[in-house]
Amino acid sequence: MRKACYLLILIASLQKFTAQETINAFDPNSFILGGDQQSVGATVQVQPISLIDLEPDPFSAAAGGGETLEAGNPFTGGGPGASSGDFWVNFTWRSLNYQNARIFVRASQPIPAGMSIQLQIINTANIGGDYNPNPNYNPVNLSTSEQVIVYDFANGYSGDGEGTGYQVQYMIQNPEALSLPPGFEILFEIR
Numbered sequence: 001m002r003k004a005c006y007l008l009i010l011i012a013s014l015q016k017f018t019a020q021e022t023i024n025a026f027d028p029n030s031f032i033l034g035g036d037q038q039s040v041g042a043t044v045q046v047q048p049i050s051l052i053d054l055e056p057d058p059f060s061a062a063a064g065g066g067e068t069l070e071a072g073n074p075f076t077g078g079g080p081g082a083s084s085g086d087f088w089v090n091f092t093w094r095s096l097n098y099q100n101a102r103i104f105v106r107a108s109q110p111i112p113a114g115m116s117i118q119l120q121i122i123n124t125a126n127i128g129g130d131y132n133p134n135p136n137y138n139p140v141n142l143s144t145s146e147q148v149i150v151y152d153f154a155n156g157y158s159g160d161g162e163g164t165g166y167q168v169q170y171m172i173q174n175p176e177a178l179s180l181p182p183g184f185e186i187l188f189e190i191r
Contacts, residue, residue, distance in 0.1 A: 050190045051092040052103070055162045084172065086122065089150075090165040091131075091190055092157040101190055103150035103166075107142050108185040116173040117142040117186070121149055123167035131156030135166055142186065149188075
């Protein structure tokens with residue numbers, strides 16, 4: 001019996017046993033992709049993105065205001081008694097097939113006769129963003145018709161917050177102390 005055991009051990013030691021494939025640790029492809037390496041092509045379509053955000057938010061909780069103003073919501077004004085001020089337009093734009101975009105502005109309702117609202121880009125800054133600025137520096141008199149405030153630009157983003165993107169100054173002329181209609185909004189759109 002003892003001879004049979006030794007014979008079995010001798011035969012087993014002459015056999016090559018492998019429980020798994022050997023890995024060459026100096027070749028990352030052998031353990032990242034495995035032994036049977038293949039390539040498979042893939043096509044991924046990304047969806048277009050169009051976001052506009054205004055900073056500072058005149059309706060933030062920190063300012064004691066009501067609803068918050070974030071991307072996708074309209075800008076409703078600078079508060080009671082405001083005659084001038086400024087804000088920053090932040091944006092993100094990614095199109096299909098590298099199509100250029102523009103930023104438009106318009107009023108949601110007619111502005112009362114005797115009152116005017118003027119918008120003008122006065123500065124651009126790129127802090128933490130990636131875009132080539134192409135603003136319309138001419139003053140725009142707000143109306144219900146769309147007007148371009150930023151001309152053709154390619155995919156990009158401005159960064160977030162005050163001090164980056166497009167700085168827009170607004171001037172409200174209201175010598176007769178007229179009120180804007182209920183629900184009046186200034187709408188910005190990127191497309």
